[in-house]
Amino acid sequence: MASPSVVPKVKLGSQGLVVSAQGLGCMGMSGNYGLPKPELDMITLIHHAIESGVTFLDTSDFYGPHTNEILIGKALKEGGLRDKVQIATKFGIQWIDGKLEIRGDPTYVREACEASLKRLGIDCIDLYYIHRIDIRIPIEVTMGELKKLVEEGKVKYIGLSEASASTIRRAHAVHPITAVQNEWSLWSRDLEDEIVPTCRELGIGIVPYSPIGRGFLAAGPKVVENMIDGDIRKSNPRFLNVDHNKTVFEKVNEMATRKGCTAAQLALAWVHHQGSDVVPIPGTTKFDNFNQNIGALSVTLTSDELAELESFASSDVVKGERNPFMQFTWMNSETPPLSSWKSS
Structure with a gap:
């Protein structure tokens, strides 16, 4: 499947942000x-992505930690490319004494933003996500500090990652949310019941991460066979159940062969077909995989083909939670009411 000559630009959300129709997740780098x-x-690779029209770069201060932002900063500086890209980064997750901690207090919000700006070597972050929701603090308090950063010109647009529908509504009432980033792929569809409709009601763009199932929908069991020490997927419940879940990949791969594309392209094309407000950010560290991912934009699917794909990975077929840290996802992102913060 050939790559399209030009990756189109699309509006992400209703607040004015324009990005490439497909982004690049940089975590694995x-x-x-x-x-x-x-x-x-x-x-x-980053330079190649930008030259190919993929200008929406996704990172976080948690990746490394910190080193991924530094890497992107160097890539932009060496190429003089700042004006050609849209940088999305995140804050809110820290390793403290070997444990994950989620923070959304105003002091930390500001400190994290200033640090990310410095590492990236930029004056303003295009899209700044709350990486995970601090359930100890009213979301309005976290958003209040982000709103100040927007007013100060340090952030252009605000996003949420792995937030519940009610948290999205409360955050949006403080300052418009431009995008919500959640895991979304053929075998991770839990956001479709409430989060997707909420985003569409409020004019919020949707940014699916891991749209190829963390690589499983591209290579199946081979992904597990090739994992090395330090690969976080080793503890992923879905990969621990590879003998059961391999059937999903086999069916996707068989359909891809029929259509003349790769399994990865087919899985990614399914995500693209979920709507014009959906901008997936597949991550890769390999040129061949990157070029394949762009090719997914040229794969067209009929309604019957979409239904067939969805039948391969229905919730009663896939075994295991989508990650080993489900306690840190949208499922428990309810935060205290603002009144409790004011009276404390």
């Missing part, structure tokens, strides 16, 4: 799926 990749190779 700095570890998490094994060792960090060679810096020069990753800078070259």
